[in-house]
Amino acid sequence: MAAIPQLSQPSPTQISKMTTYIKKVAESPGLTSVPSSYAFTPSPNDQAVSDEDPEDSIPIIDFSLLTSGTPDQRSQVIQGLGQACKDWGFFKLINHGVPESLTEAMIEGIREFFNLTDEEKREFEGKNFLDPITCGTSVNTSMEKVFYWRDYLKVFVHPEFHFPNKPAGFRFVRWLCCNCCSELSLEYCKRARGVAWELLKAISESLGLEPFYIEKVMNLDKGLQMFYANFYPPCPQPELAMGLPPHSDHGILSLVTHNGIGGFQLQHNGMWVNVNAIPNSFLVNVADQLEILSNGRYKSILHQAVVNKKVTRISLVMTNGPSLNKIVNPAPELVNNGIDQPAYHGITYKEYLQHRQSNSLPGKGNLDRIRI
Ligand SMILES: O=C(O)CCC(=O)C(=O)O
Numbered sequence: 422m423a424a425i426p427q428l429s430q431p432s433p434t435q436i437s438k439m440t441t442y443i444k445k446v447a448e449s450p451g452l453t454s455v456p457s458s459y460a461f462t463p464s465p466n467d468q469a470v471s472d473e474d475p476e477d478s479i480p481i482i483d484f485s486l487l488t489s490g491t492p493d494q495r496s497q498v499i500q501g502l503g504q505a506c507k508d509w510g511f512f513k514l515i516n517h518g519v520p521e522s523l524t525e526a527m528i529e530g531i532r533e534f535f536n537l538t539d540e541e542k543r544e545f546e547g548k549n550f551l552d553p554i555t556c557g558t559s560v561n562t563s564m565e566k567v568f569y570w571r572d573y574l575k576v577f578v579h580p581e582f583h584f585p586n587k588p589a590g591f592r593f594v595r596w597l598c599c600n601c602c603s604e605l606s607l608e609y610c611k612r613a614r615g616v617a618w619e620l621l622k623a624i625s626e627s628l629g630l631e632p633f634y635i636e637k638v639m640n641l642d643k644g645l646q647m648f649y650a651n652f653y654p655p656c657p658q659p660e661l662a663m664g665l666p667p668h669s670d671h672g673i674l675s676l677v678t679h680n681g682i683g684g685f686q687l688q689h690n691g692m693w694v695n696v697n698a699i700p701n702s703f704l705v706n707v708a709d710q711l712e713i714l715s716n717g718r719y720k721s722i723l724h725q726a727v728v729n730k731k732v733t734r735i736s737l738v739m740t741n742g743p744s745l746n747k748i749v750n751p752a753p754e755l756v757n758n759g760i761d762q763p764a765y766h767g768i769t770y771k772e773y774l775q776h777r778q779s780n781s782l783p784g785k786g787n788l789d790r791i792r793i
């Protein structure tokens with residue numbers, strides 16, 4: 422990792438290896454301005470930011486109607502989902518069935534993780550993009566000139582489940598559901614995956630494909646599900662710092678939830694829109710592999726995270742992807758119709774992730790590279 426400004430005085434040999442977490446920077450006594458290595462210069466080309474427009478509101482999808490609605494209700498929801506994926510690449514998902522108490526317990530456990538000392542966190546830093554547990558700061562400090570106001574934890578939770586064994590017990594905290602008792606982090610990941618897979622059935626249908634189409638072609642039973650936790654501490658000059666830069670997610674579909682503090686912005690009609698979350702909902706975004714598979718009918722959404730002056734924001738993100746060795750292509754059913762041509766080259770998910778990791782292209786640069 423590149424040297425990040427150090428608060429303490431490590432020996433010269435330590436400098437190139439050590440990560441300084443933004444939590445520590447933000448907590449340094451008397452911090453009143455953003456250190457220069459985190460300060461972005463606002464540019465006149467920065468796009469305007471608006472609040473949600475009640476006239477053009479972000480679609481809301483009721484998950485319970487997909488699973489227990491009448492056939493009519495289900496087909497209406499599928500139509501709404503298709504429209505949301507086409508017009509916004511994004512929707513808010515309500516009544517998804519993941520208990521609020523489970524999400525809250527997960528957020529609190531994650532807060533404790535980020536409260537570990539820097540030294541304890543370093544144990545999980547990882548070296549390779551395929552390491553099942555990685556934590557760090559910013560996005561890719563080996564390439565960035567200016568760092569983001571964000572610490573993160575990234576864990577592979579499917580097909581094999583991993584989780585940090587610190588803080589003590591978190592990996593094995595029991596969570597009481599109905600009358601049984603299960604491991605908190607495992608339960609959260611499993612339930613979020615169940616929601617994502619159910620949505621993908623409906624999304625297949627919205628594309629005119631059979632319900633298990635995406636599940637089959639993406640090898641979801643071996644699909645790579647990654648859990649990201651983002652930690653954005655208060656920032657003395659939020660207008661100069663950035664939590665996460667504009668990006669689209671790499672998987673098929675991402676589910677985001679947070680601790681009730683705003684900061685998620687998405688791009689719609691050339692404007693940044695502040696997204697207000699409905700309590701106990703997921704913010705769901707179309708990600709790059711779904712854009713490829715749908716041959717661009719559904720576009721992965723550009724989004725970013727901004728920071729604030731007062732409170733720590735924590736977000737939990739589930740990316741649901743194909744299996745690593747799966748070559749994702751535009752669905753032949755959507756291109757061999759005499760009208761459309763394939764708009765993307767096929768690429769394995771592993772290669773896609775690898776390229777993204779080693780190039781840090783802005784915006785949707787990774788997808789642009791494979792556009793025909
Ligand atoms: O923090 C957020 O709300 C968004 C996080 C995000 O987009 C990501 O981790 O990919």
Ligand SMILES: [Fe+2]
Nearest residue numbers: 668669670724
């Ligand atoms: Fe994202």
